[in-house]
Amino acid sequence: MWLGESAALGRVSTICLRISKHSLNIWPHISTVRKALYEKLMMIIFMNSSDSEEEACNERTSLISADSPPAASYQDGLQAPEAAETQTYRKRRTGGSCSPSDADGGNSDSGIPVREIAVDDKEEELTLKYGAKHVIMLFVPVTLCMVVVVATIKSVRFYTEKNGQLIYTPFSEDTPSVGQRLLNSVLNTIIMISVIIVMTVFLVVLYKYRCYKFIHGWLILSSLMLLFLFTYIYLGEVLKTYNVAMDYLTLFFVIWNFGAVGMICIHWKGPLHLQQAYLIMISALMALVFIKYLPEWSAWVILGAISIYDLIAVLCPRGPLRMLVETAQERNEPIFPALIYSSAMVWTVGMAKQDAASRSLTQQTWDSAEDVREIHDNSAYVESEISEARSPAPTHPTTSLLEDLEEEERGVKLGLGDFIFYSVLVGKAAATASGDWNTTLACFVAILIGLCLTLLLLAVFKKALPALPISITFGLVFYFSTDNLVRPFMDTLASHQLYI
């Protein structure tokens, strides 16, 4: 998996529900493309262009290779669940855009057409049955990411201090009047969203003109910065908080190993759990940077605006992400997820053998919006570039033997942008809710239920849906209502020791 740095907004997330091996050909996708622009402002965004479903199986076997375009395909040994339908199915999947790709700096949610092949009742039941498992497979990483972010926010004071703003949110919120502050936050949001749209369009243009190397390089630089620089800052702040001394040699050793293994795991091959852990860490780091550098009101307005943008971009036919996907379809290239969290279910025997044979059938497309983050200690602004990468879809294995060996369904995929924005919401709730844990809990439950509902809608409608709007809406509603209505009520109840 390629880890590309891109604006927070320019992230594509896809949720693929894989159905089990019994010739399940339902591939609903939920894809949301985050706006690269947002991330561009601050952090590196990982662009996940969701890939076809095969990725999930391959990644499970830790043979996910991220190769440059001329090299073999990105994913190793992805096995199609069903050998029989593989060929035709593969073609269909390849043709269609399975993975949305993020335009540079733009968040676009691409709707990925769901391919349904031979759906019968059995498969529908399997969909629902496996739907529950897939929901849990997404609950766990999302929960882990949020736990990391909330734990950091509550303990490390650095991420709640105000040390300047991004250049993409130039209007300060220090004004005394409420109207002025609201106006400033709305203006900040407009600037953010515009930058994201511009970046998305730029990414589409890059992709259209096949500047794969450029995008590829951009992505690598972005992930380098994220894995090394941001980790260094994070580690420094944590050590400061707990007053632990560490010499530079040890620090260099730790950071170097962490970053190098991260680059390898994310961009080349690595054990699945390690890869997942790195992706969660990276999402948490980016969310923390967003929490730190976005002014309060702007953050909430931006969250709301991004969900609306997500909704529009996925469901309207003229969105840049949709164009991206259609271009990929025309070229018969699968769009690879640069940054997608995937969780496969079963270790498939013999997958390794397939990799060599089944790879390199598709080109890789590289879109990257690179973010270079320069941190000036004394300056108030941080510049960052976002890079997004999309890797080509993996090839499809052909052996039916291996399919027989496969046991259960493939994993699910969710774009890292979703992780980041969910964590930003919960982290902001933890940071700014008057020291109240109830608000954080309420937002957490709301986001989980939103994710569950989104997956349910996906299973019902069987077409691409954005993953952000429902969860963020629930989260925002619960944040404001819990902070303003429930907190005084619960405090009064607690002081009288009343239990309801």
Added chain:
Amino acid sequence: MTLAVFFGCSFIAFGPALGLCLFSVVREPLRVIILVAGAFFWLVSLLLSSLVWFIAVKASDPGDEPLQKGLLIFGVLFSVLLQEAFRFLYYKLLRKAIEGLVALSEDGCSPISIQQMAYAGLGFGLMSGAFSMINLLADALGPGTVGIHGDSQLYFLTSAFMTMVMIFLHTFWGILFFHGCETQRWWEMVAVIFTHLIVSGLGSRVRQAPSQDPEGPSGALSLSCSLPALPALWCCQLGPTVAFSAISFLFSVIGGPPFVPAGGRCPGAPAARE
């Protein structure tokens, strides 16, 4: 306050629920979803009842103490009724879900039965307990002395035990309520609502001087009577569940109120946070 207080209170309050979850919920994805959805429904009911209470408080005179107390009691009762209403709504939703699952399944059997779906009660209870207890636990980690102004020193302990009891009670109420809805026995549903109102209304009594001997015995009795209900729960035997929930309810009635300090103000926790 020390880490011992923090860990002790958190395990008192959430230990049994954690055991329930670990042993019966986490292995089944559907049950986890039902649990989280139950928590969500409780949250929504709390939100609406807080809204009503908030409006009532804002519309009234803040200096009028008896009025504020009355409004609080009204808020509690309204919240209880709304919670039960949402429990019923959740039951309806789960019925529809079961029908959907049955329709999709191969052999006409649903992968989850309505008794197991009464784990929704556990979701209600967990959320209720979390909202009552988490802020106290966070304060228990910080500096301070409990009861330094003459209030009860057992505030954290009593809160932990009451939270545990409430989690159990919500779980049992969930089972009873769903069973009542399934078999059209309205008296079960009325009993659930009635006992819920009683337990929640207990705190409104004017307290005497704090008892010297702590809630230890009462809390322990509460706990020990709730415990046998758990295997009954697993077997989904209604009779034992009813019996044990009644006993634990009784002990919460006996054990809870005497330990609220005189004057109805409890030390520290909300003030410390402000």
